[in-house]
Ligand SMILES: Nc1ncnc2c1ncn2[C@@H]1O[C@H](COP(=O)(O)OP(=O)(O)OP(=O)(O)O)[C@@H](O)[C@H]1O
């Protein structure tokens with residue numbers, strides 16, 4: 001019960017951290033600009049290449065918009081737990097959370113969930129925005145299924161993906177406990193890896209063998225596939241398969257991450273490295 | 280005497296910046312993450328359309344995005360970090376001119392980013408072997424001018440950021456992607472191949488990076504020499520010079536404002 | 549031989565600085581005037597929020613005065629900051645700024661270049677300063693590897709790197725262990741005595757002022773209450789202070805203020821022993837008797853009482869009526 005309270009409290013801290021420096025609207029707009037731009041970048045790259053090659057296909061634009069919006073979504077909140085730790089090390093918040101006898105996991109989960117909400121909203125906005133802008137600048141109609149069913153399926157996919165992203169977040173947090181340098185550079189790596197390996201912009205089969213297999217088993221790949229089934233292709237049965245995969249795979253991953261984090265936390269306490277600060 | 284101080288301050292600021300990375304080579308790994316993956320990701324996307332000849336755009340984009348990232352995180356917001364740790368007041372109370380310090384910071388930034396930019400280039404070339412048809416003299420000159428004007432923009436931003444406090448980080452996060460979108464880091468954003476309407480192109484052309492990227496692509500992939508891109512180069516030089524002047528003026532103004540309002544050494548953490 | 553009057557290096561006239569915060573206007577300096585000469589270590593002593601840092605920031609060109617004039621080496625700090633900057637340096641104990649991945653030596657060299665020092669000169673000076681400050685063996689460590697005390701030594705060395713005429717130091721020994729603080733103080737005395745440097749020191753450490761300052765200005769709420777040598781200030785009090793331990797807690801000592809000849813008093817509570825220690829600044833022996841009689845009449849128990857050599861704290865109490873710590877509480881409210 002008390003850990004639920006911790007989660008809720010740290011959700012509030014998370015929102016405050018993200019929006020406290022300005023009014024919520026400005027803060028939210030600032031957070032939306034980046035994903036909108038990166039979704040558009042990817043669609044334009046596809047448009048330019050395929051127009052020149054004579055292979056332009058409007059439905060592939062939907063493919064890319066969904067992929068780009070959702071990989072940035074995952075990237076946007078998966079690194080929050082490790083950010084919470086590295087910032088906390090500086091501001092002495094984390095050592096306080098850490099020295100309390102309870103596990104610090106609920107704190108991290110709360111921070112991550114706070115960002116989930118923000119990131120889900122910004123991704124959906126970038127999705128919609130990119131859809132209109134792409135239709136206008138590519139002068140073609142981009143297929144998208146917008147029905148109550150498809151929207152609920154998309155929402156379902158976003159939720160089913162939470163365990164996997166939390167898993168990634170907690171795993172990175174486990175690393176950050178030990179890292180004393182440059183841990184803030186992790187998000188760029190996470191975003192980059194997701195961009196390449198989660199079938200965000202092109203099928204993983206494009207990658208050379210062991211890499212393609214790696215991309216294929218990622219729950220994030222299944223999540224993006226499920227979302228595409230929901231709003232682009234419209235196959236409910238394929239959707240169910242992918243969502244199931246992403247949820248179960250995610251839960252498995254989360255389990256492993258939690259175990260790794262517990263281990264890291266114990267080591268961290270034993271070695272007293274939690275408040276070590278090196279720029 | 281004056282000019283000696285200028286040069287010493289400039290050189291010292293550059294030295295500090297370069298040595299910081301030299302002493303901590305992990306920095307290169309930090310710098311290279313995003314540029315590397317985005318050039319690979321977008322390169323594969325270009326390749327997946329069946330057209331290999333544009334793959335080079337993605338790699339060039341990865342190279343240039345390293346510098347843009349450096350300008351944002353290590354130039355624009357630098358004085359904000361410096362203010363937090365108390366270095367900024369040391370600069371201010373010294374007789375060293377801020378412009379010399381900023382130029383030193385820029386040169387150091389270019390030197391520090393060069394290794395990761397080169398690594399992205401080499402990796403991209405080994406991985407994709409994109410078709411090139413360069414006019415090398417034009418490429419080198421354009422690159423130099425693009426970097427000069429890009430860092431001049433960084434100097435301008437760094438004086439502007441002095442007026443902001445905690446927002447610096449969020450502004451950086453919000454600026455990184457949109458600027459690379461409209462300045463056409465990965466695809467032509469001005470000219471015949473641009474996806475953008477004319478008005479957006481005009482706006483984009485106000486950013487030196489846009490002009491530089493366009494000229495770089497022409498020189499590197501379409502063998503256009505100095506005779507075809509000289510206008511780009513002239514515009515870049517003018518922009519660079521203007522931004523340099525403007526940044527030193529803004530710096531002075533904001534210093535006065537800070538002295539009046541007592542915001543020079545107010546730290547937020 | 550003609551004895552020459554040492555030159556005036558800092559001259560402040562009727563300096564005022566206001567800050568507009570959201571709720572109210574804060575007057576950080578309210579008509580401050582002072583003169584500091586060559587070779588002097590001048591202390592500005594006052595409780596938190598008195599305006600010390602504000603004064604130092606104005607003199608080191610980081611802040612403009614709202615009104616009044618401040619000159620450093622004859623240059624106006626408001627209108628000729630470039631000229632002032634060439635002859636001063638400053639350091640703040642709260643700061644300890646440096647580049648983490650650069651050695652202490654590298655950092656000092658960097659800072660010397662901000663003054664355009666030729667590298668040979670800079671190197672020689674780094675060597676000399678680090679010898680004086682006991683930094684020799686630490687010069688080649690990266691800045692982030694240094695402990696607080698050594699970072700502070702680097703910071704102090706930095707403040708002298710350009711051979712400045714005047715050095716402004718804001719709480720230079722705050723948070724340091726006694727030995728480090730002492731060696732820094734020795735260094736400051738040497739710099740002032742041997743090189744004729746003017747050291748302008750803001751602090752709320754009375755022992756520090758007593759130990760090293762030639763002159764001290766006591767500042768409270770933006771006003772300079774008095775300014776003289778520490779010895780003269782203490783002597784001016786007349787009689788040694790009276791210290792009383794009274795119980796039970798809580799004590800009510802308001803009546804003391806009305807006792808004739810009591811210039812002020814400060815109270816600290818000793819929870820463990822269940823008593824309050826009251827330090828009373830008195831004018832005369834007669835006044836001591838009156839104060840003791842007052843305690844007896846109030847019904848409190850006098851556990852013990854003795855007389856104490858005056859320190860600057862008592863000087864402050866006699867001027868403000870309250871102690872440093874109590875003053876800080878009041879100002880905070
Ligand atoms: N930038 C500012 N904006 C608003 N108020 C300020 C600012 N700087 C100082 N003040 C106020 O001016 C007053 C004097 O502050 P100052 O820092 O000069 O005191 P100080 O004597 O150095 O105290 P301390 O011992 O705590 O360092 C305080 O009330 C402080 O709150």
Ligand SMILES: [Mg+2]
Nearest residue numbers: 600601602718
């Ligand atoms: Mg102060």
